[in-house]
Structure formats: structure tokens, C-alpha cells
Amino acid sequence: MKSLKSINPWLWVPTLYFLEGIPYFLVNNISMVMFNQMGVPNGEMSFFTTLLYFPWALKFLWAPFVDLIKTKRWWFLTMQFLMLGLAVLTIFSIPQPDPATIAAMATDVKLFTGVLIAFIIMAFASATHDIAADGFYMLALTSGVQAEMIGWRSVFYRLSNVFCNSALIAIPGIIYDWTIKQGEANMPMAWKVTMVITAVIFALMAVWHIFFTPRPDTDKPNADTTAKDIVTGFGKAFATYFTKPALWVAIAFMLLYRLPEGFLMKMIYPFLLGARETGGLGMTMQELGVVYGAIGVIFLLLGGILGGYYISKVGLKKAFWWMALAMTLPCLSFVYLSMFLPTNMVYIAIAIAIEQFGYGFGFTAYMMYMMFFSEGEFKTSHYAICTSFMALSMILPGLVAGYIQEAIGYQHFFWMVIACSVATFFVTFLARRIVDANYGKK
Numbered sequence: 001m002k003s004l005k006s007i008n009p010w011l012w013v014p015t016l017y018f019l020e021g022i023p024y025f026l027v028n029n030i031s032m033v034m035f036n037q038m039g040v041p042n043g044e045m046s047f048f049t050t051l052l053y054f055p056w057a058l059k060f061l062w063a064p065f066v067d068l069i070k071t072k073r074w075w076f077l078t079m080q081f082l083m084l085g086l087a088v089l090t091i092f093s094i095p096q097p098d099p100a101t102i103a104a105m106a107t108d109v110k111l112f113t114g115v116l117i118a119f120i121i122m123a124f125a126s127a128t129h130d131i132a133a134d135g136f137y138m139l140a141l142t143s144g145v146q147a148e149m150i151g152w153r154s155v156f157y158r159l160s161n162v163f164c165n166s167a168l169i170a171i172p173g174i175i176y177d178w179t180i181k182q183g184e185a186n187m188p189m190a191w192k193v194t195m196v197i198t199a200v201i202f203a204l205m206a207v208w209h210i211f212f213t214p215r216p217d218t219d220k221p222n223a224d225t226t227a228k229d230i231v232t233g234f235g236k237a238f239a240t241y242f243t244k245p246a247l248w249v250a251i252a253f254m255l256l257y258r259l260p261e262g263f264l265m266k267m268i269y270p271f272l273l274g275a276r277e278t279g280g281l282g283m284t285m286q287e288l289g290v291v292y293g294a295i296g297v298i299f300l301l302l303g304g305i306l307g308g309y310y311i312s313k314v315g316l317k318k319a320f321w322w323m324a325l326a327m328t329l330p331c332l333s334f335v336y337l338s339m340f341l342p343t344n345m346v347y348i349a350i351a352i353a354i355e356q357f358g359y360g361f362g363f364t365a366y367m368m369y370m371m372f373f374s375e376g377e378f379k380t381s382h383y384a385i386c387t388s389f390m391a392l393s394m395i396l397p398g399l400v401a402g403y404i405q406e407a408i409g410y411q412h413f414f415w416m417v418i419a420c421s422v423a424t425f426f427v428t429f430l431a432r433r434i435v436d437a438n439y440g441k442k
Contacts, residue, residue, distance in 0.1 A: 033285070
């Protein structure tokens with residue numbers, strides 16, 4: 001049996017957290033591109049891909065039971081091989097609509113039933129993997145090594161974001177262009193090959209983790225805690241959460257602060273990839289992978305880093321208005337893009353970088369407010385409940401965003417996104433009043 005000290009954390013922490021991000025971004029981001037490029041109308045694409053986000057919103061419900069059954073190592077390895085099987089299933093589930101149907105954006109979403117089933121199971125598996133991996137990290141490393149690796153753990157998760165939103169978008173575009181050169185455009189084959197590559201990554205990393213993750217003695221089921229104890233604790237945590245002061249202000253803030261971005265995020269890919277005659281920018285998947293998947297994600301991360309630094313200097317209360325402005329005003333970038341439909345990739349990249357930087361910067365206030373509201377005896381459980389409201393803040397607008405865009409067009413849709421900024425400013429005004437003046441200040 002491998003001891004806790006026998007395996008260098010550099011052999012498994014980077015791969016564990018890189019792999020943790022792949023199913024999340026595959027299900028929540030890449031699925032939108034796949035459905036769009038396979039001709040599923042925006043309304044159905046937005047609605048069904050939004051439903052895939054629910055498992056991450058609900059994972060706190062079964063997280064305690066991961067402590068009771070098997071080890072954390074067993075859980076994350078099992079989930080990795082399950083996700084490998086689901087990736088393989090997706091390869092054989094991708095339908096073959098004809099090119100004319102795809103071009104007309106008239107593909108029936110029912111053809112994707114097998115893909116949706118595979119993705120929803122993958123979402124539950126991924127959410128469970130998150131729980132187990134985070135628990136294993138704390139059990140397999142001493143506190144000093146945890147502190148040493150925590151930044152790198154985040155870096156490799158973010159690299160997964162860059163990889164998925166650049167490579168896994170560009171690859172099907174490259175393959176599709178190759179099929180055109182062979183005389184027959186074949187978008188379904190492009191996505192099947194992409195899923196083969198994804199399955200290979202799952203397989204390689206899952207096998208790697210069998211041999212290169214430790215077996216700490218502390219990684220064992222919690223025999224002292226019963227299911228009854230968990231249910232009782234949950235009940236108490238829920239009861240105390242819903243009696244916290246200014247509860248409805250907090251719920252309104254968590255649901256509405258990101259309302260503009262909740263609508264915007266579901267239509268970014270369709271707009272950037274959409275034909276110019278329908279109001280889109282007509283970008284290729286390769287261009288999307290570079291401009292939004294790489295440049296956009298880098299500026300998103302940069303905004304988040306600077307946002308955290310700014311709050312640490314002035315405190316959340318002082319930072320709030322600037323962050324609310326950063327969350328909303330950069331959305332005008334998409335109004336500009338939809339009005340002028342530029343073809344110069346430099347202009348497009350700058351617009352996307354501005355919007356993503358603003359979102360990353362403004363989102364920091366949202367995370368800090370959730371931590372502020374969760375303070376108290378049940379801090380962990382209350383924060384988990386907050387993250388469910390956070391998920392709902394994206395799910396609710398995402399369910400209808402596509403249908404609204406189809407009804408009013410891209411340009412009017414992006415103006416509607418700007419109008420939703422009123423909700424952001426209103427809940428910021430309410431939430432700011434109850435935040436301690438020095439909260440978040442270093």
C-alpha cells in the first residue's frame with residue numbers, strides 16, 4: 001500500500017484538478033457550441049443546455065453521504081471511469097442530421113436525446129467528483145503542503161477552462177474544414193472525433209490516478225456519523241439559514257446581481273458563430289477558440305484576480321459600486337458588436353476581452369458577499385445553500401434566453417441585457433447597506 005508521503009503531490013494534484021474542470025466546461029460550455037453547430041435552434045439549445053447545470057446546484061444534498069460510503073479516492077476514481085464511459089456513449093449518440101437541416105438551424109433537439117442523457121449523468125458524476133476530489137485533497141496532504149499547492153490547484157483548473165474553451169472548440173472546426181476539403185461537409189463527424197479525444201483524456205488521466213494517487217490512512221468512511229445525523233444536521237442548517245437577518249435582501253442579490261450576464265452567457269456562442277445574415281458575427285470555431293476561449297478566458301481570470309486584490313485593499317462595501325458597474329457596463333461590448341458586425345478579429349477580441357474582464361472583476365463582489373452572508377455556526381452549509389442560489393441566478397435566465405433572442409434578434413437582445421443592469425444596481429444598493437465597512441479588507 002502506498003503511504004501518504006510516497007507520492008509527490010505534483011504527480012497528481014495538477015492532473016486531478018485539470019480533469020475536474022473538463023466535464024464541467026464540456027457539459028456547460030462546449031455542449032452549447034455543439035448544439036448550435038449541429039443546427040439546434042437557439043431557444044431549444046439554451047433551454048436544454050441550461051438544465052444540465054442543475055446537478056452542480058444540488059450537489060450539497062448528497063455531499064455528506066460521500067463521507068459515509070467508501071473512500072474519497074474510490075469516489076473520484078469511480079467517477080472518472082464513469083465519465084469515460086459516458087464520453088464514449090456520447091460518441092455513438094451524436095446524431096447525423098443532413099447539412100441542409102443544419103444550415104437552416106432546424107435540427108430537432110429530440111435527435112440529441114442520447115447526448116442529453118449522457119451529459120446529465122456526466123454532470124452528476126462531475127459534481128460528485130468535485131466533492132470527492134476536494135475532500136481527498138485535504139486528507140492526502142498536510143496543512144503546509146495544502147497551502148503550498150492551493151494556488152497551483154486553482155491554476156490547473158483554470159487551464160482546463162482555457163483548454164476546453166479553446167482546443168475543444170477549435171478541434172471540431174479544424175476537422176469540419178478538412179471534411180469540406182474532402183468534398184463532403186460533415187459536422188457530426190467533427191464532433192465525434194472531438195469526443196474521442198475527450199474520452200482518451202479521461203482514460204489516460206483515470207489510469208494515471210490509479211497508480212499515482214496516495215492511499216492516506218485518514219481516507220476512510222466516517223463511521224461515527226450516520227445518515228440520521230446528516231439529515232438532522234441538514235435540517236438545523238436549513239432552519240438557521242432561513243432565519244438569518246436580511247435574508248430576502250441576500251436572496252434577491254444572489255438571484256439578480258448577475259442577471260445581465262445570465263442572459264448574455266447563453267447567447268455569446270450562438271452570436272459569435274451565427275451567420276452574418278441572421279445578425280451573427282460568422283466566426284469560425286477556430287476563431288472562436290482563440291478569441292473567446294483563450295483571450296476571453298485569460299481576461300476573465302485577470303479580472304477576478306484584480307477584483308480580489310481591490311477588495312482586499314478597500315473592503316467590499318467601498319468596492320461594491322465599482323464592481324456592479326464592471327459587471328454591467330462592459331456588456332455594451334456586445335451591443336457594439338451586434339450593431340456594427342465588425343470583421344476585424346482585433347476589434348472583436350478587444351470587445352470580448354473588455355466584457356470578460358468586467359465580468360471577472362464584478363463577480364468577485366458576488367463571491368465575497370456570499371461569504372459574508374454565510375458567516376456563523378453553519379458557515380459551510382450556508383455557503384453551499386448560497387451556491388445553489390448562485391446556480392439559479394444563471395439557470396432561470398438561461399432557460400428563456402434563447403427563446404427571447406429568437407423573438408427579438410441579437411441587437412435588441414443585447415440592449416435588453418443592458419436594461420437588466422437596473423436589477424444589478426438595485427440589489428447592490430440593498431446589499432451594500434448591510435455589509436460591514438471593513439469586510440474583506442486586509
